[in-house]
Structure formats: C-alpha cells, structure tokens
Amino acid sequence: MKIALLLTGNELMSGDTVDSNSSMIAQLLDPIGFEINHKVTVGDDLDLLVLELDKLSQQYDVVIVNGGLGPTVDDLTAIALAKLIGKNLVKNQQAFEHVHEWCAARGIEANEANLKQAMLPIGASVLANPVGSAVGIQLQYRQCLLLCTPGVPSELRAMLNGSVAEALKSSYPNASSKYVRRLKLFGMGESGLQQLLDDECSDWPAEVIVGFRAGAPLLELKLEVSDKKHLGYRDDCEKRLRELVGDFIVGENDETLSSVVVDLLAEKGRMLTLAESCTGGLIASQITEVSGASKVFEAGFVTYSNTIKENVLAVDHEVLEQYGAVSQEVVHAMASGALLAAGADCVIAVSGIAGPEGGTIEKPVGTVWVAWGEEDSIMTHRFNYPVERKFFQLMISSVALDLLRRYLLGETNVPGYFQRESR
Amino acid sequence: MKIALLLTGNELMSGDTVDSNSSMIAQLLDPIGFEINHKVTVGDDLDLLVLELDKLSQQYDVVIVNGGLGPTVDDLTAIALAKLIGKNLVKNQQAFEHVHEWCAARGIEANEANLKQAMLPIGASVLANPVGSAVGIQLQYRQCLLLCTPGVPSELRAMLNGSVAEALKSSYPNASSKYVRRLKLFGMGESGLQQLLDDECSDWPAEVIVGFRAGAPLLELKLEVSDKKHLGYRDDCEKRLRELVGDFIVGENDETLSSVVVDLLAEKGRMLTLAESCTGGLIASQITEVSGASKVFEAGFVTYSNTIKENVLAVDHEVLEQYGAVSQEVVHAMASGALLAAGADCVIAVSGIAGPEGGTIEKPVGTVWVAWGEEDSIMTHRFNYPVERKFFQLMISSVALDLLRRYLLGETNVPGYFQRESR
Numbered sequence: 001m002k003i004a005l006l007l008t009g010n011e012l013m014s015g016d017t018v019d020s021n022s023s024m025i026a027q028l029l030d031p032i033g034f035e036i037n038h039k040v041t042v043g044d045d046l047d048l049l050v051l052e053l054d055k056l057s058q059q060y061d062v063v064i065v066n067g068g069l070g071p072t073v074d075d076l077t078a079i080a081l082a083k084l085i086g087k088n089l090v091k092n093q094q095a096f097e098h099v100h101e102w103c104a105a106r107g108i109e110a111n112e113a114n115l116k117q118a119m120l121p122i123g124a125s126v127l128a129n130p131v132g133s134a135v136g137i138q139l140q141y142r143q144c145l146l147l148c149t150p151g152v153p154s155e156l157r158a159m160l161n162g163s164v165a166e167a168l169k170s171s172y173p174n175a176s177s178k179y180v181r182r183l184k185l186f187g188m189g190e191s192g193l194q195q196l197l198d199d200e201c202s203d204w205p206a207e208v209i210v211g212f213r214a215g216a217p218l219l220e221l222k223l224e225v226s227d228k229k230h231l232g233y234r235d236d237c238e239k240r241l242r243e244l245v246g247d248f249i250v251g252e253n254d255e256t257l258s259s260v261v262v263d264l265l266a267e268k269g270r271m272l273t274l275a276e277s278c279t280g281g282l283i284a285s286q287i288t289e290v291s292g293a294s295k296v297f298e299a300g301f302v303t304y305s306n307t308i309k310e311n312v313l314a315v316d317h318e319v320l321e322q323y324g325a326v327s328q329e330v331v332h333a334m335a336s337g338a339l340l341a342a343g344a345d346c347v348i349a350v351s352g353i354a355g356p357e358g359g360t361i362e363k364p365v366g367t368v369w370v371a372w373g374e375e376d377s378i379m380t381h382r383f384n385y386p387v388e389r390k391f392f393q394l395m396i397s398s399v400a401l402d403l404l405r406r407y408l409l410g411e412t413n414v415p416g417y418f419q420r421e422s423r
Numbered sequence: 424m425k426i427a428l429l430l431t432g433n434e435l436m437s438g439d440t441v442d443s444n445s446s447m448i449a450q451l452l453d454p455i456g457f458e459i460n461h462k463v464t465v466g467d468d469l470d471l472l473v474l475e476l477d478k479l480s481q482q483y484d485v486v487i488v489n490g491g492l493g494p495t496v497d498d499l500t501a502i503a504l505a506k507l508i509g510k511n512l513v514k515n516q517q518a519f520e521h522v523h524e525w526c527a528a529r530g531i532e533a534n535e536a537n538l539k540q541a542m543l544p545i546g547a548s549v550l551a552n553p554v555g556s557a558v559g560i561q562l563q564y565r566q567c568l569l570l571c572t573p574g575v576p577s578e579l580r581a582m583l584n585g586s587v588a589e590a591l592k593s594s595y596p597n598a599s600s601k602y603v604r605r606l607k608l609f610g611m612g613e614s615g616l617q618q619l620l621d622d623e624c625s626d627w628p629a630e631v632i633v634g635f636r637a638g639a640p641l642l643e644l645k646l647e648v649s650d651k652k653h654l655g656y657r658d659d660c661e662k663r664l665r666e667l668v669g670d671f672i673v674g675e676n677d678e679t680l681s682s683v684v685v686d687l688l689a690e691k692g693r694m695l696t697l698a699e700s701c702t703g704g705l706i707a708s709q710i711t712e713v714s715g716a717s718k719v720f721e722a723g724f725v726t727y728s729n730t731i732k733e734n735v736l737a738v739d740h741e742v743l744e745q746y747g748a749v750s751q752e753v754v755h756a757m758a759s760g761a762l763l764a765a766g767a768d769c770v771i772a773v774s775g776i777a778g779p780e781g782g783t784i785e786k787p788v789g790t791v792w793v794a795w796g797e798e799d800s801i802m803t804h805r806f807n808y809p810v811e812r813k814f815f816q817l818m819i820s821s822v823a824l825d826l827l828r829r830y831l832l833g834e835t836n837v838p839g840y841f842q843r844e845s846r
Contacts, residue, residue, distance in 0.1 A: 013459055015449025016636040019442055026438025036436055041462035213439045280711025281704035284725045288703025289813055291779055300725035302707045308722040308765060356714055390712055
C-alpha cells in the first residue's frame, strides 16, 4: 500500500515552526510496516486543503493528515473533509462525550470552541485521542483511508501508538513489521562509520539494512531486517560491528552518555564529583538530568576564576602561576581538590579555552585539558576542538563523560575521537 | 508570484532527519518578500522527482529544490532536471572550476565523485555556493524559475543569503520586503498573550501582523508590516505591548535569559554566583554558554546532598534538620553561603524536588524554593511545577534567571508566570 502525509498549518509554511511531527510519524509507523511515500505541506487555506485531499486520495491508499483539528478558526481539517466528500458536519456523539469528559476532568466547562471539535463530517468515525480535547477523524473516501491527527506532538504520539496504528493494522493486517536495533555511538561520525563498513564488511548481508541518524553528540546506528527469519543475520552484523567499533558503542535506544555513566557508577557503588571550568556546569547538568543521579552525585564545582580554583579546590597558587589554568598540572590539581572537597570516589575535571576570546599562540581557542579517574589513578589528556563556543562545550562534556565511561569499564586508553570523518 | 518548495531525501521520508531546512528557507526568504506557498517532500527516487518537478513547474512561478546535489549515487537532482527538460548533462566550466578550487583549498585532489558535481543540464547556470563543493543550479523551464540548493544547512544558509536571494530579486525586482520586529518574552505563552491582545487591543491596526513562535523557555513575538510607511503603526503597537506586558519582555532577536542577565551584570559591574540543587548545574551552564560570561561569573556550586550544603555552603546542620533541604530557610542559607564562598555580589540559589521520586504530601514533586538578590537583600519564593524532570529543570532555571533579571532592573515583585494560559 502507498501512504501520503498531508501536513497543514501556516506556522509550517512561514518557518515559525520546524516540523518534527512528520519525522515522528515515520519513526513510529515505519517499524510496524507502514512507510510514508510522499509528503505535502500546505498552509491553513480551505480550498488548498480540499484540492490536496482530492489529489492525494486518488493517488494513495492511505492519507494521514496532521494538524488543523484544534478549536480555533484556523483549524480547518473537519470542514475540508466535509467539503471533499460533499457532506455536512454533524455533531458526533462519541466526540461530543470525549470533549465533555476532557473538560470535566480539568474542572472547566466545554465552551463553543471546544464543542466545535465534536463536529465531524457525516460518515466519519472517531480516532481516539487519549491526551487532548480534539478527537482524530477516520474516513473512507473512494479507495482511500483518511486518518486525521492533531498537531500537538504529545497527542500525536499517543494516537500513533494507539488508534492510528490500530486503524492501519485493521485495514492492512498483512503489513509486516520491521525488526530494528538501535545502537548509540560516541566518537565516530556517519561518514567515518560508513567508510569503515564499506572497507571492512564488503560481504554485508543484503537483508540487513543499515541506517544512520546523526545527532549531537551521539550517532544512532540502525540495523533493520524486515523478516523475523533474518534476525540471525542482524545479530551477526551487530557482533561484527561490536568487534570493529565496540568501544565507541555507548548504549542502545534512549540511553545517553550521562545515563550510561550514572548507571555504571550506581552499579559499582561509586560517587562522582566534577570540577568544571570551560564546560561551565554542563557536565553537572547532564548528570543531574538523569533520574536517580542523586545516588551517585552529591557535589560539583564550577570554578571559572583562578581565585576560586585556589579557594574551593585548593589548587596551589604557584602551580597556577607557573603553568596557567589550562594545563595538565592544574586540571590534575582540580581533580584532586574536588575529590577531597566532595568526599567522592570518581572525578572529572576540565579546564580549557572555549573562546571566542582568551586564546594564545601556545594555547589557542579550543585547547582543553581533561582529567578523569579516581584518587590514586587520575588520568589527564589534552584535546583541541576549535569550534563555536556552545558546540565546544557540548563536545568536551561528551568527551569527558565518555572517558569516564571507558574508565569505569576498565579501559584507560584515549581513543581517536572522530578521526575517520571525511566531511 | 507563487513559490513551491521541493525537498528530496530518503532520510526526510524515513524520519531519520527532522527537516529544519524548510523552516530556514521560509525564515530567510519571507522577510525579503518571497513567501513559500506549497511544500512537497519526496525520497531519492528519480521518476518521482521528475514527476514532481513537472507538476510543480506547471503550477508555480518559482520552484526551490533542496537536497540531492551531493557527490553520492543518492544525489539525483541534476539528473532529474536533465530528464525533465529532455537534455543531457554536460560539464559546466564554472562548476568544474569551483569543485577544483574547493578541493585545492583543502589540499585534496578532486575525485570522480566530486567531479560529478560539475555536470549540469544543458542550459542550466550555476548558483554560487560559497561554503561547499556542490554548486547550486538555476534553470528556466517553461514559465518557471527552478533554483536547486544543497541539503547541508550551512551551505543552504549561505546561498539563501547570497545567490538564491539574488536570483529571486533579479527575476522579481518588485517583491517587497517585510519589516519585522522580534521580541522575546518569558512567563507568558502563546494562548495567554493572544487572549490578552484580543481583550485589550481590539483596535489593533490591520497593517501590523502579529506572529508567535513558541519556544522553550522563551516565546517569540513577531510584529510585521509589509510597507515602510506603516513602520509608525508597528512602533505604536510595540509601545502598547510594552505597556501591557513590558516586564515579560526579556529582549530581542537572539537574546536569551542568560545573555540578558550577563549583560545586566556586566553593565552594573556585579559578579554572580550560583548554588544549585535540583537544577544541577543548568543555570551555570546557561550563564557560561554566553560569550564573555567570565567577566561576571567566577564560581558556581552544585550541592545535591545535605552534607555538601553544610561543608561547602556552610548551611547549619540544625536548619537542614529542622526545615528540610527544600525550605525557605535552607535556600536562603545556601544563597548566603555561596556569596561568601565565591566572594560574589549577586546570587541565585535553588532547592527543590525534580522527581520522579522524592516527593512527600507536604512537598510534592515539583516543589521548589528559589532565592535571589544580593547579600543584604536576598529574596525567596516557593514555586510548584509538577512536570517532567528535564522540563522542570529548564523551567526553574528560567524562572530563577528571570527573577534575577527583574531584580537587576529594580523590580522585586514576583510576577504571575504563565497564569493566562488556557491550554
């Protein structure tokens, strides 16, 4: 079957909103066998909407409409459907009850705008929305199944996993699921990994589709087979990947560098502390973003100035004078000082020049020293990432977390981060 | 003139990439008078591309194509154009020189894949790309101006501001620029502000278009006139807005809460320190993300546990025991302790329950105390935001920064944040 997606909303045409819904729709429907073949976006214009619906419903088996179900005058999807099929809007009892229940649960009375959402074209049925006030709309027109969904992402997500998936499966019971494995990597980019696969895995089985999704800072690698009987191939490919680049594989699915580090620290019963200069609290922020971080993290220090490095982390005045704040000696002393001040087991310390100012010839913008490890085994390494300030902070935070991750796994060598990239 | 946008790329269809290019295109072209009316996305399929190009070039005056100009086999735009007009691809001298220069500047030899990018359809001309190896393609077909641009965002941005804007202006010299003013607000949402405008500004001049762009945590309000002679209206509207909600207006254009706070601190010659519990370093991270933050910020403390609050911030053991970490007394003591430890002038301290665990009946998840001000005038306030952990941290960081912003402007009352929202 062929599926088209019709997105509606002036905010999508004006650029005021970046469309992340269509990515969500593809990501949730593709694995269960419903691939989007075509995508059209139009503004909130009734005639254009009807025209597009008419064209798409002639060419596609399924049209998923997203947006235009809300309570305001801009929301035209129901009216457009009615115009398309030449019927009226009527009060749909199920939708009416849904709106009332939704309002009652919030202690408010349904107003006229809310009740507009209960008006559906004759012949349409309700696609349940467990989150919001607007119900979705399902309508069979000619040979085409029309499924209308709301633009609010949380509502859309709930419906894609619920009523929309059910409607699709009941119309196409033979659509075949895909079997997807998602690995998260840090320290390799898409082009480097692709090149490595081309070089090392020329006999890669055709049944196993490889996909990439570049993110900052992690790269997602997707291994996909569309038939259950090929799961063995997929497992073989994953094994080969782990042999090739296993140390760059941080985790799976929704795992992040900080969530993996928090889990490893908890597993080993270690407490972490942080002494951050150029990353300015970003590492602490990433660690404490993880639910349960308090089990492994009690204290972090953001020590921007030399005075504070001396007063709070007990870095020697002479060491700071002699080597400068961005030096192996100082970052080592910061690490030791933080361990002592916080009474922790593990540490990350960072001192560098985020820019755009503050660079010198010997230590240009992008120079950074990272220390990590435990009291009797503090390691240090110098990196150089001359990139824009925010991206520099993100990269260094990620490198530091990854070095601690590797340390907690017993690996003390510094890998070649991003050394294979061609672009 | 009517403009369509044709986006191409399998990654856009599979959901592996969120399309932010079309938002960028609209945002850069709309203000100079070129509004996108229609948007279509297709995968990397030659026949589909030709079909779409054929349809769109009959219906629109301008078609902007994005994607498919790269060096790999997936990149089909030039071939699709050639097929559309029934002509061959030939080596374009200008494109050929560009590729060679691009490679030479990087000390590499142009390979076959690079040189593929110099093959353009007969009759096409080059749209200069100052950033990347792929040139853009301009082609007049029937009554339609076709402009093909690369998918790499940095290249696309440079071309939209350069060769694409020039090509459009030279074809449509009378396209009229829009005059846009962008204000950033914190503490009001789109629905609340819209309602306020409906209630208080019923005589709003039709010449001044209002637009919103919701972001976390700031709301962007856009005031736009399309004729220079209406700029006075726009200024009047801005004045009325400032009278109505001026204290919620944080800044303009790219300003953020933290950049405004850093600027205010610098202006007043004040140094800031931070004592963060539940926000876990996020405030420090936002402050130090601002270039020049070191002029106003030397030290921040992430004090998760009670022991650390005692040891580092000198919070009384008895006070912690008696009132608990999430209390007015403790957050006040954290603020005082941080000021002393850092030798700073201004302070923000935060202590709360981010969840999902740790709540009690008296202090449920989402409860948070914020302290802000200076040594002899530390203010405190209790808030309650029972939302998902990451969003809670972002909201509280923003509220705390906004309270300090207001304090630095001489305002010590706590405003009703997000009190007008209906949804």
